[in-house]
Amino acid sequence: MTGSSSGSPVLTLDRVGIVLGGRPIVRDVSLEVGPGQVVAILGANGSGKSTLVKSLVGLNPVSQGSVSLFGTPLPRFRHWERVGYVPQRSTVGTGVPATVREVVTSGRVARRTPFRPMSRAGRDAVSAALELVGMADRAGHAVGTLSGGQQQRVLVARTLAGEPDLLLLDEPNAGVDHASQEAIAETLGGRADAGASVVVVLHELGPFAPLIDRVVALREGRVTYDGPPDQLTEGAAHGHHHLFHDDGLGPPMHAPLERGH
Amino acid sequence: MWDLLLAPFMIRAVIAAAVTGLAAPGIGTYLVQRRLSLMGDGIGHICVTGVALGLLTGTSPTYTAVVVAVIGAILIELIRASGRATGDLALALLFYGGIAGGLVLVQLAGNGAFALQGYLFGSITTISYDDVVVSVVLAGVVVVAALALLPQLFAVSYDEDFARASGIPVWFYNTLVSVLAAVTVSVAMRTVGLLLVSALMIIPVATSQQFTRSFRTTMLAAMLGGLFASLAGVVVSAFLNLPPGATIVLVALAGFVATSPIGMVLQARRRARVPYAPEALPLHEQSEERHGHVHGPGCGHLAIEHGDHVDYVHDGHRHAVHVTGEGQHYDEH
DSSP: SSSSOSSSOOOEEEEEEEETTEEEEEEEEEEEOOTTOEEEEETTTSSSSSHHHHHHTTTOOOOEEEEETEEGGGOOOGGGGGGGEOOOSSSSSSOOBBBBBHHHHHHGGGOOOOOOOOOOOHHHHHHHHHHHHHHGGTTSSBBGGSSSHHHHHHHHHHHHOOSEEEEEEEOOTOOOOOOHHHHHHHHHHHHHHHTTTEEEEESSSSGGGOOSSSSEEEETEEEEEEEOOOHHHHHHHTHHHHHHHHHSSOOOOOOOOOOOO | HHHHHHHHHHHHHHHHHHHHHHHHHHHHHHHHHOOOOTHHHHHHHHHHHHHHHHHHTTTTTHHHHHHHHHHHHHHHHHHHHSSSTTTHHHHHHHHHHHHHHHHHHHHHHTTOGGGGGGSOOOOOOOOHHHHHHHHHHHHHHHHHHHHTTTTHHHHHHHHHHHHHHHHOOOHHHHHHHHHHHHHHHHHHHHTTTTTHHHHHHHHHHHHTTTSSHHHHHHHHHHHHHHHHHHHHHHHHHHTTOOOOOHHHHHHEEEEEEHHHHHHHHHHHHHEEEEEEEEGGOOOOOOOEEOOOOOOTTTTTOOOOTTTTTEEEEEEEEEEEEEEEEEEEEEOOE
């Protein structure tokens, strides 16, 4: 699954720059993601990683350069049901109560026709997504009564219910317990094995480490590293330390957790 | 007693109250989710200009109020979509411009502000047959749209960013909610009055969401509650000679106050089941034991859900994984 040479690119960024409120947030980022590839975007707070991902789904304007999704330039792209976005968990579970199933069902909205009940395939996709993140037994619970990790799993399931070919996740590990982090990582690994591409914004690799084919590190909106995750750790240990310490990242990358008994 | 209940004006009042009571909480559920609980109030202000235009031109104030309220609702969404910092102020300008403009126009029409009273506080017992028909049709449109477009309107109201990333027309659906709210305000103007319409949109939702877990159930229960409050309010006001609009709102409020102790108990019980907030957890003793494996599903140790994580029973005590910047260790829980 490593390398972008297999199949035509799912996501292409060509010298992308993003300016918000007159301030450049992302500068000159080029990137190509192929089918089944899992790419982590790493960086400190304020490095522009969330801004970048939001721009890929049209939530922020792309100021310079160009973005293509499935070979179509972003301004002309219409097949949004193929793209699944998982926003940062913030306002989930506030306001009027909503059940886990209702929230996950809303992930199908791009594939639904107004005034039509959901298709059999749609209901199956919702149930499958709940199953994948291990929340099927809580489908009838109010989202607001769940823990942070469980809410994050619900948000991942909502996106999976739309059966996207490209998944874009914004810090799915923030404030999430370890068990949920592993459940989410395992789910995404399964989607990648099935051919979906994954771009995940992370503060540190954590349980995602075994899945990641490629790491793109951002600092002040620029790419400071682009390559396999193991060389990133090695690089940090061989004099490129400043790349990852000056920006407040701390020691971000620990080696993949040892598994096995 | 039946003479009063079966009088034609009373039947018209009951029908108008029933459709208002159903429609207002239906659209109100979306407003509460969007944190725009007071939007109905703002649209009510704008409606004053609509009513005044009707009085000035000699057309039915219900029609002119609908048109002006819908234009106002679209303006509100344009302002909200344009930017955030100044949007709040722009809305205030729109609302107060609406009420001040209306008062001036009423004066120009040769009526005192007194002519507005029936619209500000409702005048359900003087509602005409035509107005009842218009109310039923408009409220029917609101109820059908609120229920039939629930998947789309819920997605947009629940998480606007996610809906936008899904590629659905978010501005259209947001504006639809506002326009439906405007239509509801115009309908409810004759029943509870412009100053109280927001109450009928919000209070039944506040009452029902104490007991519900799902969005759809909250909406349906709120509509039933609104229907009950409206019917009871009209009948009670007729027998006790009270103002109908205010009585409807007081019945709705009484419903909230009467149920809130039960609601509080329920919420407390639910909260007890909610895992501890991570910051509330006390510091745990770090375990020095070495592990040959990482605890996880199928590791052979009994897994117990504990708050927001899972503990694994290990030689008679509980281990919780604690991931730090340096790596991970186990805490004793």
